[in-house]
Amino acid sequence: MRKSGNHVAPQITPSLTLGIRMPPKRKRTPDTGGHAVFTSSESEAKWKKLSKRSTFPRFEDGDVVISLGSAEGDLVLYKRDLSRMCEYFEEFDEIGWPESFTLQIVANVSECQVVPVEEALPEQHNHTEVEDHGDRQLSTVGPLNEDGVAGHARRLNEIIFRLLYREPVDLSVSESKHSPAHVVRDVAKLAASYGCVQHVQGELVSAIVTAGGIGGDLIRRNPCLLLETACLLKNETIFVDALRHAAGRRAALTDEMRSVPAEIARLVEHHAGLLKARVKEVCRLLASPAGTTLDLPTFIAWGIFYRYLVANIFPKDPESPEMFKSLAYLNSMRTGMELVDTQQLGDIMESVRVVDCGLVQASNITYLIRDDDREEHRRELDDLDEALEEALNVKSIKAELRQIVEKSKLRLAPLFSGDKNTEHFTLTKFDGRLPWQRDPCEHT
Structure with missing residues (x-):
């Protein structure tokens, strides 16, 4: 791109963000389409006066x-x-600059650029007015319809020039037919069309x-649109978060996936497949009591836990929102x-409580047996002691359930x-080459 030489930008008010550069001290040269250049003899007051009046969007x-x-x-x-x-x-530095441009509306909103007024389509001129800009009489197009492509294209171009x-821009406001994510993606596309992405x-x-975006609702709700945006802007942080x-x-983005570039779609499919396999493996591990001593309380606790897996985990698609919620x-x-909490499982715990209470009462009754009669009932007493050692009670089952859940949470972590x-898994770790590091993304 051709360098513009000495560039003199005007001073602005504190509310704006365009910087200031004082002009070099040299003789005034003929105006070639750039800013006015002042000689060292011109007063600083004149410069400041002009600078204060020169602000975006009308210098x-x-x-x-x-x-x-x-x-x-x-x-x-x-x-x-x-x-x-x-x-x-x-290119207008070579072919000559027109005095004014007007917005050209075409079917593809990302190609709705400004063109020289004389090159605009006839229907663009149906509300032409003449405005006085100092010593120039310039033709401009009247207000465009805010609905549809025209209004959207106008907003995109305004954002580009800001x-x-x-200048600050607000991308959080939705249009009638375009969400903030659509606006972001279309601005990036239009910037690529103008060839000004790097600027x-x-x-x-930042907008x-x-x-x-980046950890917020903009990416959560519209990851495919932000993937396209990140690819156009070559921004790894946005791309990885959106991925x-x-x-x-x-599974819920079938329609959106049809519109993204093929390279991005392949990456999403690949990482979604890895995620699905990871979820299935974790579910398999949840159902495995490996390393656990299966005494009676543990067996009952595992039965309760396994019942939850059968009812809420195993039948569900690993990619479904229902699986995530379970x-x-x-x-x-x-x-x-x-x-x-369910009535049936509550009944099981009540049955355990009844058995536990019965064993305790039976143990208490054994104290009524006289010492000289104990040998006669030795077998019965040993059986009772063995039953008590099983610790089949609500407390022991609760303890086992707690341990099972804690181990499961380690596997789920x-x-x-x-x-x-x-309401979906976001553990994807991207460690490959980004799309723009291989081949330029093709956007249609």
Whole structure:
């Protein structure tokens, strides 16, 4: 891209973010489409006066008008700024600059760029007005319809030009037909179309974070759109975060997956497959009492636990929200007694209590047997002692249930190591090469 030489940007008010560079001390040269250049003899007061008046989006000494059909009026910007930051505008340094551009509406919103007024389609001029910009009479297009492609294209272009001049943008506001995630993706596409990604990516990523991206709802709800955005912006942080959510929600994103680039779709499918296999393996381990001594209380506790697995885990698809909820509920248990809330399991625990009480009462009765009669009842007394040693009581079963649940939570921990505010697994670890590190992403 051709360098713009000495670039003189005007001073701005504190509320704006465009920086200031004082002009070099040299003789004034003919205006070639850049900013006004002052000699050292011109007063600092004159410079400050002009700088205060020169603010985005209408610079007093701007030399090109951008008409987007906005009710707030046209943008009056600098040719050198645009050609320095956008490949699209750079070519006008060679072929000649028009005095004004207007927004050209086409079917693909990511290709709705501004074009020289004289090149716009005839229907773009049906509300042409003449505005006075100093010594220039410029034709501009009247306000566009806010609905549909036209209104969306206008907003996207406004965002692009604000980003170029490091002005704040709000990406959290939904349009009638476009969510914030759609706006983010389309802005990134339009930036690629203008050839200005490298000049807007920092500001755009900051706006994405502010709108709820990177760990927020923007990515959780629309991972596929943010995957495309990250690929266009070449941003690894957004890409990896969006991939975690896309892999965890793959089964629910069938329609969205059809529109993403093939390379991204393959990555999502691959990591979703790895995640599914991991969930199935954890479920298999949950049902394995390996290393456990199966005495009677443990056996009953495992029966209660296994019943939960059969009813709530085994029949479910590892990728389904129902599977996530069942495993999340198990992971949230504290004592294991949450498993015996049902009437049937409650009846089992009541039966255990009855047996325990009966054994205790029988043991108490043995104290009534005289010492000289104990040998005669030795076998019965030994059987009673052996039954008591089994410790078949509610307390022992509760203790076993607690241990089973604690061991299960250790096995579940890797599945819940990701985002805590979702209804899907987000444990995906991406350690491969990013799409733009192999081949440029193709977006259609």
